[in-house]
Amino acid sequence: MVDDLSFSIAPGECLGVIGPNGAGKTTTIRICLGLTAPDGGSIEAMGGLSMPRDARAIKAQLGVVSQFDTLDPDFSCAENLMVYARYFGMSRRQIAPRIPQLLEFAALSHKADAKPGELSGGMRRRLSLARSLVNDPKLLMLDEPTTGLDPQARHLMWERLQLLLQQGKSILLTTHFMDEAERLCSRLIVIDHGRKIAEGRPRDLIAEHLEPDVVEVYGNGALGLAQSPLKDFAARVEVSGETVFFYTQDARGLLNALDSHKGLRTFHRPANLEDLFLKLTGRQIREDG
Structure with missing residues (x-):
């Protein structure tokens, strides 16, 4: 339709x-x-x-x-x-x-x-x-x-x-x-x-819909970070599977804070179209209709 x-x-x-x-x-x-x-x-x-x-x-x-x-x-x-x-x-x-x-x-x-x-x-x-x-x-x-x-x-x-x-x-x-x-x-x-x-x-x-910096965090204990004080470093936090996504204007403070969390892996990158797509349409996969 x-x-x-x-x-x-x-x-x-x-x-x-x-x-x-x-x-x-x-x-x-x-x-x-x-x-x-x-x-x-x-x-x-x-x-x-x-x-x-x-x-x-x-x-x-x-x-x-x-x-x-x-x-x-x-x-x-x-x-x-x-x-x-x-x-x-x-x-x-x-x-x-x-x-x-x-x-x-x-x-x-x-x-x-x-x-x-x-x-x-x-x-x-x-x-x-x-x-x-x-x-x-x-x-x-x-x-x-x-x-x-x-x-x-x-x-x-x-x-x-x-x-x-x-x-x-x-x-x-x-x-x-x-x-x-x-x-x-x-x-x-x-x-x-x-x-x-x-x-x-x-x-x-x-630029209109997203913060410029994205930090993906995964590993043991990553999911608990979504509701931890670390969320204050980000404008928005999302969880998909075993990965936590922090969307921020400047990732430096968040990355410094994450250094003290052992066993976690991080990936820092600029926001992209996939982030835009997921923000506007949601992360849930839908069947063809």
């Missing part, structure tokens, strides 16, 4: 949508694609076109990478691109010169004749990204594009997305990786239960 959610995306901007499982991220993508009809409101894109009235014209300028693998297993990498291009009414003559370029962009030139089943997970995701570009879209909609990838494959995917942003393409990205959101997104919206609860640039949101 999505409730009173509004946003805009500028050319060359990556707008990230983050939220817990079941918050409405995928539903938002489906509404923007015209796959789910909203109960009210409007969707405008590409200089005055509106959904569903101009659905065909809008979709002709969109590229989509879903969180599920929709590649055709019976076709080679090059054939997957060729067949997908035909859905946009492109002739073989139009798409043939682009296929080598798209495969090179995806670092898959050496796999042109391979079928998706012969590729690694990261290669399949890059092929899906290349396929989304066959029609040279102005806007890309990416729904959890790096889920299930190892760190190396994720970084390679990020490099490709950053190249697309440099080319002036716009990206609407849903993700549950906070490092991905911070790396790629110039602006974020945080949604929960289908409603927008925060919007802004990543660093601005962190």
Whole structure:
């Protein structure tokens, strides 16, 4: 469910949508694609076109990478691109010169004749990204594009997305990786239960909602510190599992006090998007809805 959610995306901007499982991220993508009809409101894109009235014209300028693998297993990498291009009414003559370029962009030139089943997970995701570009879209909609990838494959995917942003393409990205959101997104919206609860640039949101220093404490006796006099060193204290999180304007006093507590381990770091996400949406994991 999505409730009173509004946003805009500028050319060359990556707008990230983050939220817990079941918050409405995928539903938002489906509404923007015209796959789910909203109960009210409007969707405008590409200089005055509106959904569903101009659905065909809008979709002709969109590229989509879903969180599920929709590649055709019976076709080679090059054939997957060729067949997908035909859905946009492109002739073989139009798409043939682009296929080598798209495969090179995806670092898959050496796999042109391979079928998706012969590729690694990261290669399949890059092929899906290349396929989304066959029609040279102005806007890309990416729904959890790096889920299930190892760190190396994720970084390679990020490099490709950053190249697309440099080319002036716009990206609407849903993700549950906070490092991905911070790396790629110039602006974020945080949604929960289908409603927008925060919007802004990543660093601005962190500064607005969080103290700058975070000290994580774990080990024997750590949980008891949450209600000890040490809490006075922090603006806010949270407990998650066996770890106590102290959020403070300046961690030096707290770290000095913790030196006398033997058997504890500490980790001092700046506040990040994960802290923001957990503060705004809660630490409890929810099931997909």
